[in-house]
Amino acid sequence: MLSIILKRLTQSVVVLFLVALISFLIFRYVGNPVDNLLGQEATVQQRAALEEALGLNQPIYEQYFDFVWSALHFDFGNSYRGALPVAELISSRLPATLELAFMSALFAIIIGIITGVYTAIRRNSFLSKFILSISLIGVSLPTFLIGVLLIWLFAVELKWLPSFGRGETIQLGWWSTGLLTLSGLKSLILPSITLGLYQLTLIMRLTRSEMLEVLDQDYVRFVRALGLSNKQVHFRHALPNTLIPVITIAGLQLGSIVAFAIVTETVFQWPGVGLLFINSVYFVDIPVMSAYLLLVGGLFVIINLIVDLLYLIIDPRIRDNQLIGKA
Amino acid sequence: MIKKLLTMASAVVMITTPTFSETIRWARAGDSITLDPHAQNEGPTHALAHQMYDPLLQRDMAGAIIPALATSWKALDNNPNVWRFKLRQGVKFHDGADFTSEDVVFSLNRAMADGSEMKELLSSIKDIRAVDTHTVDLETHGANPLLVNNLTNMFIMDKGWSEANNVLTPHDVAKGETNFATMNTNGTGAFILVSRSVDEKTVLKSNPNYWGNNLYPTEVSKIIYTPIQSAATRVAALLSGQVDIIQDVPVQDLDRVRETNGLKVATAAQNRVIFFGLDTAEGPTSNLKVRQAMNIAINREAIKKVVMRGQSDPTGVIMPPFVNGWTEKLNAYPKYDLEEAKKLMSEAGYEDGFSITLNCPNDRYINDEAICQSAVGMMGQIGIDVTLDAKPKAQHFPIAKGGEADFYMLGWGVPTFDSHYIFNYLVHTQTDKRGSWNPTGFSNSAVDAMIVSLESETDLGARDGTIAKIWGTVQDAQMYLPIHNQVLNWGMSKNIKFDVQPEDKPHFQFLSFE
Numbered sequence: 100m101l102s103i104i105l106k107r108l109t110q111s112v113v114v115l116f117l118v119a120l121i122s123f124l125i126f127r128y129v130g131n132p133v134d135n136l137l138g139q140e141a142t143v144q145q146r147a148a149l150e151e152a153l154g155l156n157q158p159i160y161e162q163y164f165d166f167v168w169s170a171l172h173f174d175f176g177n178s179y180r181g182a183l184p185v186a187e188l189i190s191s192r193l194p195a196t197l198e199l200a201f202m203s204a205l206f207a208i209i210i211g212i213i214t215g216v217y218t219a220i221r222r223n224s225f226l227s228k229f230i231l232s233i234s235l236i237g238v239s240l241p242t243f244l245i246g247v248l249l250i251w252l253f254a255v256e257l258k259w260l261p262s263f264g265r266g267e268t269i270q271l272g273w274w275s276t277g278l279l280t281l282s283g284l285k286s287l288i289l290p291s292i293t294l295g296l297y298q299l300t301l302i303m304r305l306t307r308s309e310m311l312e313v314l315d316q317d318y319v320r321f322v323r324a325l326g327l328s329n330k331q332v333h334f335r336h337a338l339p340n341t342l343i344p345v346i347t348i349a350g351l352q353l354g355s356i357v358a359f360a361i362v363t364e365t366v367f368q369w370p371g372v373g374l375l376f377i378n379s380v381y382f383v384d385i386p387v388m389s390a391y392l393l394l395v396g397g398l399f400v401i402i403n404l405i406v407d408l409l410y411l412i413i414d415p416r417i418r419d420n421q422l423i424g425k426a
Numbered sequence: 427m428i429k430k431l432l433t434m435a436s437a438v439v440m441i442t443t444p445t446f447s448e449t450i451r452w453a454r455a456g457d458s459i460t461l462d463p464h465a466q467n468e469g470p471t472h473a474l475a476h477q478m479y480d481p482l483l484q485r486d487m488a489g490a491i492i493p494a495l496a497t498s499w500k501a502l503d504n505n506p507n508v509w510r511f512k513l514r515q516g517v518k519f520h521d522g523a524d525f526t527s528e529d530v531v532f533s534l535n536r537a538m539a540d541g542s543e544m545k546e547l548l549s550s551i552k553d554i555r556a557v558d559t560h561t562v563d564l565e566t567h568g569a570n571p572l573l574v575n576n577l578t579n580m581f582i583m584d585k586g587w588s589e590a591n592n593v594l595t596p597h598d599v600a601k602g603e604t605n606f607a608t609m610n611t612n613g614t615g616a617f618i619l620v621s622r623s624v625d626e627k628t629v630l631k632s633n634p635n636y637w638g639n640n641l642y643p644t645e646v647s648k649i650i651y652t653p654i655q656s657a658a659t660r661v662a663a664l665l666s667g668q669v670d671i672i673q674d675v676p677v678q679d680l681d682r683v684r685e686t687n688g689l690k691v692a693t694a695a696q697n698r699v700i701f702f703g704l705d706t707a708e709g710p711t712s713n714l715k716v717r718q719a720m721n722i723a724i725n726r727e728a729i730k731k732v733v734m735r736g737q738s739d740p741t742g743v744i745m746p747p748f749v750n751g752w753t754e755k756l757n758a759y760p761k762y763d764l765e766e767a768k769k770l771m772s773e774a775g776y777e778d779g780f781s782i783t784l785n786c787p788n789d790r791y792i793n794d795e796a797i798c799q800s801a802v803g804m805m806g807q808i809g810i811d812v813t814l815d816a817k818p819k820a821q822h823f824p825i826a827k828g829g830e831a832d833f834y835m836l837g838w839g840v841p842t843f844d845s846h847y848i849f850n851y852l853v854h855t856q857t858d859k860r861g862s863w864n865p866t867g868f869s870n871s872a873v874d875a876m877i878v879s880l881e882s883e884t885d886l887g888a889r890d891g892t893i894a895k896i897w898g899t900v901q902d903a904q905m906y907l908p909i910h911n912q913v914l915n916w917g918m919s920k921n922i923k924f925d926v927q928p929e930d931k932p933h934f935q936f937l938s939f940e
Contacts, residue, residue, distance in 0.1 A: 130820030138467035140546035144858040370626035
């Protein structure tokens with residue numbers, strides 16, 4: 100077990116170096132921050148001087164090594180836009196994104212599994228067919244469109260929910276939370292649905308097909324032959340086996356929820372790291388962009404690691420094989 | 427426990443969200459970049475700073491210069507190189523400190539320090555002296571008749587406060603600095619900072635000791651400022667009554683806002699002209715006839731009607747109408763004439779046309795990319811095969827001014843309201859100090875000399891004559907193809923009485939309710 104973790108961790112470090120390298124190669128094409136920093140009145144001379152001072156005229160590999168070296172010391176520099184330390188900026192924005200990601204994951208997993216199981220068990224009912232056709236919307240419509248549609252319906256027409264922002268937040272230490280106020284919770288609803296809808300349909304369809312497959316297997320027939328009730332067959336014996344792949348996918352999707360939050364956050368003016376990243380791209384705020392990409396890269400790596408470990412716990416066969424392998 | 431917290435929390439929320447009708451909830455596309463008043467020279471940053479800080483003099487909602495912290499100013503009779511400013515008496519900073527001439531001397535010096543983005547506007551200043559506690563002299567290198575035009579966004583900070591908080595210079599991004607003034611303020615303005623969360627929400631309350639309380643309506647008691655980047659969300663926030671005023675209403679949503687009960691749209695010409703630039707040094711566009719043909723092949727009225735939905739003001743000169751030097755004659759745009767354009771093309775030897783790339787921003791001006799798309803079609807009609815290359819502004823600007831582009835779009839605002847500002851950046855030969863936005867290859871030493879002479883010409887009549895002469899040359903050379911001046915649209919509640927400011931900067935002390 101320990102060796103697996105160590106092996107995984109080494110791989111993760113390599114992945115992170117690659118993420119930093121690729122993001123640096125991309126930065127060459129996002130433009131030049133000097134214009135934003137100096138304003139339109141700057142002379143050619145001043146621009147050249149600032150490029151020199153920021154090290155932008157150095158070869159890309161030198162900039163890369165500088166960045167990696169500072170990042171290893173947890174120094175991500177200062178944002179060009181607003182001049183605040185990047186680490187401080189990101190940590191002040193992270194709670195908003197994590198709360199949003201958490202709520203939409205919760206929404207996607209709970210509703211996804213329930214509807215998935217339902218459509219598998221009552222596969223021919225009208226409601227199942229209805230849910231399945233509605234779910235097509237979740238897969239086929241782009242996130243920003245869903246967001247705009249929801250805003251139009253629930254904020255503009257019905258005036259039930261706010262169209263933007265986080266509402267009132269409460270500061271718990273460095274963590275600002277919107278979960279403890281009414282306006283904060285109301286503000287979470289639309290963005291969470293927008294962000295979670297795609298994951299929801301994915302989880303639902305996966306649960307359904309896994310469940311159908313499991314229900315068709317011999318052991319389920321034997322259990323039925325034993326005379327167990329439908330409820331016991333479905334929930335005690337079939338569901339746990341269904342959930343293994345579902346958990347894997349749901350876990351992996353958590354990373355993409357955080358990454359996809361960029362679009363949702365822009366639509367709802369959600370003050371999280373995604374919105375910060377978008378603004379940084381517009382401003383060519385290289386320190387923030389590189390730190391964000393490292394963060395997301397790191398998040399994916401950690402989530403993958405956790406999912407792998409969960410696998411070991413849930414599925415005894417994998418664990419046992421590993422033990423045998425070690426012996 | 428959680429339940430208890432929840433009730434407590436909602437109680438707090440109820441107490442802290444007063445329902446004053448005087449509260450203004452204000453939204454626009456972008457947030458201010460920093461609260462440090464000298465660190466950035468950028469519209470939204472200055473617009474927020476104007477609520478909390480005052481300059482010596484400022485532009486009102488109609489764009490005219492009015493006194494702010496200075497009550498009067500004039501060049502000395504015996505020495506035109508010195509401007510004398512009389513300061514307002516009895517003004518206090520938000521922390522209670524008195525406003526005196528030492529604050530002015532300090533602030534202007536700060537605005538000229540390294541790291542300041544405002545220093546270009548003060549480059550003509552040689553010395554700043556306090557004559558007495560409420561008089562300041564600004565001495566310039568040679569006479570500068572238009573100095574006051576450069577001071578309308580030059581905010582005054584308190585010297586004592588700046589010293590106490592170690593913010594003697596603006597933060598220098600190149601040095602990776604950050605300072606107290608980026609998140610805290612102490613101005614003399616009509617509003618006091620209550621809280622700020624970048625890109626999320628900034629709350630201001632009215633200043634009970636504001637010097638203008640008896641001069642201006644000052645009916646707003648609280649401002650809640652939220653940037654909302656997505657245009658659809660911004661409009662939705664206004665339509666659903668979550669904000670009271672938005673800047674940047676997208677043109678396609680104007681009717682929707684207008685037709686909604688309780689809302690209105692206020693419109694005014696903006697101080698920003700949109701145009702195409704052409705490479706005059708190389709390629710087909712180096713031929714004057716080609717440039718003239720392109721100019722009359724642009725159907726400005728069609729762009730206004732189709733692309734801008736009526737929200738633009740077509741023009742024949744790269745100068746907004748507020749600017750000194752503007753005339754009806756210059757503004758008149760040429761007739762759209764395909765026959766004549768084709769004739770010019772064949773005279774130039776390009777009857778079969780040519781291929782060219784049009785570089786265009788896609789996130790900077792109103793419908794920028796769509797304007798470029800329509801230009802592609804219009805140029806196609808006279809045989810010019812245009813490839814459109816639309817990019818975000820951060821990538822577009824280095825191309826547009828680096829001299830790599832043959833055909834590019836640019837917009838230009840004129841904060842000084844004087845033609846010199848246009849000439850200095852767009853017409854003067856590109857050198858280390860001037861012409862930084864003139865990659866067209868246009869270079870005329872006589873014009874360059876005239877541009878420099880504008881900076882110290884004190885005879886305003888002669889100066890205007892020179893301006894007219896330079897415009898004549900620019901119009902003849904046709905290195906720029908003017909399209910239109912942008913129109914500003916602010917959407918707001920019907921009960922708000924507020925004019926649209928030509929620089930797109932609301933000053934909320936001037937707002938009143940009906």
